[in-house]
Amino acid sequence: MKFNLSRVMMVLLVAVMAGCSSTGDKQVDSASIEDKGTSADGSVVSSGAAGSSSFGDYSLDDPNSPLAQRVIYFEYDSAEITMDGQDLLVHHAGFLVANPTVHMTLEGHTDERGSREYNIALGDRRALSVQRVLELNGVAPEQMTVVSYGEEKPAAEGNSEAAWRLNRRVELLY
Amino acid sequence: MSKLYRLALLILLLASGTARAALTIEITQGVEGALPIAVVPFGWSGATATAPENIAAIITADLNRSGRFESLPDHDLIAHPVEGAQVQFKNWRMVNVDDLVIGKVTGNADGTFTVQFELYDVIRGKQLTGSSFPTSREDLRRVAHHISDLVYEQLTGEPGAFNTQIAYVTTSGTGKNKSYTLLVADSDGYNPQTILTSNQPLMSPSWSPDARQIAYVSFEKKLAEIYIQEVATGSRRKLAAFKGINGAPAWSPNGGQLALTLSRDGNPEIYIMDASSGALRRLTSSSAIDTEPAWTPDGRSIIFTSDRGGSAQLYRVPVGGGRAERLTFEGKYNAGADISPDGRKIAMVHATNGNYRIAVLDLESGLMRVLTDGPLDESPSFSPNGSMIIYATRAGNREVLSAVSVDGRFRQRLSLQAGNVREPVWSPYGK
Numbered sequence: 365m366k367f368n369l370s371r372v373m374m375v376l377l378v379a380v381m382a383g384c385s386s387t388g389d390k391q392v393d394s395a396s397i398e399d400k401g402t403s404a405d406g407s408v409v410s411s412g413a414a415g416s417s418s419f420g421d422y423s424l425d426d427p428n429s430p431l432a433q434r435v436i437y438f439e440y441d442s443a444e445i446t447m448d449g450q451d452l453l454v455h456h457a458g459f460l461v462a463n464p465t466v467h468m469t470l471e472g473h474t475d476e477r478g479s480r481e482y483n484i485a486l487g488d489r490r491a492l493s494v495q496r497v498l499e500l501n502g503v504a505p506e507q508m509t510v511v512s513y514g515e516e517k518p519a520a521e522g523n524s525e526a527a528w529r530l531n532r533r534v535e536l537l538y
Numbered sequence: 539m540s541k542l543y544r545l546a547l548l549i550l551l552l553a554s555g556t557a558r559a560a561l562t563i564e565i566t567q568g569v570e571g572a573l574p575i576a577v578v579p580f581g582w583s584g585a586t587a588t589a590p591e592n593i594a595a596i597i598t599a600d601l602n603r604s605g606r607f608e609s610l611p612d613h614d615l616i617a618h619p620v621e622g623a624q625v626q627f628k629n630w631r632m633v634n635v636d637d638l639v640i641g642k643v644t645g646n647a648d649g650t651f652t653v654q655f656e657l658y659d660v661i662r663g664k665q666l667t668g669s670s671f672p673t674s675r676e677d678l679r680r681v682a683h684h685i686s687d688l689v690y691e692q693l694t695g696e697p698g699a700f701n702t703q704i705a706y707v708t709t710s711g712t713g714k715n716k717s718y719t720l721l722v723a724d725s726d727g728y729n730p731q732t733i734l735t736s737n738q739p740l741m742s743p744s745w746s747p748d749a750r751q752i753a754y755v756s757f758e759k760k761l762a763e764i765y766i767q768e769v770a771t772g773s774r775r776k777l778a779a780f781k782g783i784n785g786a787p788a789w790s791p792n793g794g795q796l797a798l799t800l801s802r803d804g805n806p807e808i809y810i811m812d813a814s815s816g817a818l819r820r821l822t823s824s825s826a827i828d829t830e831p832a833w834t835p836d837g838r839s840i841i842f843t844s845d846r847g848g849s850a851q852l853y854r855v856p857v858g859g860g861r862a863e864r865l866t867f868e869g870k871y872n873a874g875a876d877i878s879p880d881g882r883k884i885a886m887v888h889a890t891n892g893n894y895r896i897a898v899l900d901l902e903s904g905l906m907r908v909l910t911d912g913p914l915d916e917s918p919s920f921s922p923n924g925s926m927i928i929y930a931t932r933a934g935n936r937e938v939l940s941a942v943s944v945d946g947r948f949r950q951r952l953s954l955q956a957g958n959v960r961e962p963v964w965s966p967y968g969k
Binding site for chain 1: 739762782783785786799801827830849850871873887889894913917961
């Protein structure tokens with residue numbers, strides 16, 4: 365399947381701005397729209413920032429909540445979390461701190477390039493750096509489990525940069 | 539002599555009904571100067587019209603697949619001798635073959651079979667070797683591969699690797715319907731047998747040195763676990779299921795231990811586990827990724843991948859512990875080592891200009907040579923005679939296997955009719 369990222373972003377951007385509920389875990393929040401540079405629309409970004417003041421109140425079921433965004437993306441061979449990723453994780457940390465019985469699995473993934481076991485280690489490193497940010501924001505270690513699938517479970521098929529960037533990720537699974 | 543070069547020769551046809559998921563082998567680059575040989579269809583005497591296996595065709599395919607031989611096509615065979623007294627050497631010299639393989643198969647009254655073969659030097663007009671094998675219906679192909687090994691060794695001076703197996707992982711379907719299968723097939727792709735099927739990833743198969751067991755990583759419980767399974771019986775046991783990564787199992791040459799990657803202490807490190815007691819010893823200690831251990835054939839060192847220097851490179855550390863020495867310096871990414879049976883070469887995944895290719899490092903000279911030309915090649919594995927490296931590559935969007943001779947001159951592709959195939963591991967000779 366060929367995945368046109370910028371087109372998806374545009375569609376989701378329109379959906380978010382129109383206040384429509386978009387389905388599934390491919391929901392993209394305002395922060396990552398800004399990240400991909402498809403729009404620098406100030407109103408979209410500020411709505412995300414305003415929401416962060418009361419992060420404990422979000423519902424997991426609300427597709428318009430920042431918590432609906434459950435994927436953190438990474439650069440090639442990197443486990444560094446971007447500013448946007450940090451912002452998103454603050455929302456999730458707020459929710460987890462407010463709901464200490466809720467458990468989350470952090471699934472680390474990589475793109476398909478390079479050897480498979482190295483990619484398992486790289487996916488693990490990505491999931492651990494997400495876990496670290498959540499812990500720094502007060503989440504109890506017992507609330508989180510880390511698993512790395514390396515390149516074994518791509519989100520997007522295909523061997524193009526468009527697919528690879530969607531596959532270099534950590535999924536936050538409640 | 540006609541040239542094999544660039545000849546796309548479909549050797550393996552799905553002849554028998556049992557060829558489900560069989561690998562098809564296609565020679566994509568041949569070698570000039572391959573030894574000309576004739577393999578005459580074997581004679582048959584038995585209750586049925588034809589022999590249950592075409593022994594000569596199996597031997598012909600084996601020899602051609604090695605890149606070292608070029609067999610005379612069937613329609614160019616000038617005679618069909620089945621025993622030495624019938625061979626007219628002068629005639630075989632005229633069709634420019636150096637060597638001749640003949641033989642016959644007998645179906646015995648008790649249901650067993652006898653396979654006889656003879657190898658002749660056509661130039662000198664004398665027999666080089668020959669033998670007779672009593673066997674069963676199930677083992678006829680195996681006997682044919684054994685004859686290929688004997689012919690190969692007699693004429694090249696090196697042992698053959700035809701009577702061996704390949705383990706590999708296939709996937710089919712996409713998304714939630716994806717399934718993963720670990721299989722073992724003969725080295726010519728025939729006789730594929732499923733070891734395990736899962737709807738979660740299976741990876742990193744590793745043969746025990748006696749070729750009777752395979753260790754692998756399974757995510758069937760949505761966590762990484764290492765299992766050891768007996769190939770013949772299918773019985774298996776869990777070897778490692780620690781918190782975090784349980785990966786990259788590699789059997790020690792004597793079979794007594796396995797090297798593994800575990801992140802139970804917070805970071806991926808290499809451990810040595812006693813295969814029977816499960817006792818663990820940590821071998822590496824760095825804040826970087828350490829993974830993909832491979833034993834040197836003398837059992838004294840582990841070669842592994844680490845990004846402790848800033849990017850993935852290969853290092854060597856004594857099995858007893860000590861300072862790790864960096865082995866690779868060319869390029870920003872060298873990972874996934876497999877060591878040649880003689881311990882002199884390391885095959886690896888080597889990234890160059892964004893392409894991931896199989897390269898071989900000669901440990902003595904320090905020379906690195908890139909053998910493949912794909913954008914996404916990985917998982918190199920030496921044949922047990924050290925002559926070929928099988929690896930995973932792409933054909934369009936499909937995952938297929940390829941094999942390349944260690945000198946890079948000869949290539950073949952192994953693909954499934956449908957679905958993807960990856961992570962090939964060539965079996966050792968076994969015991």
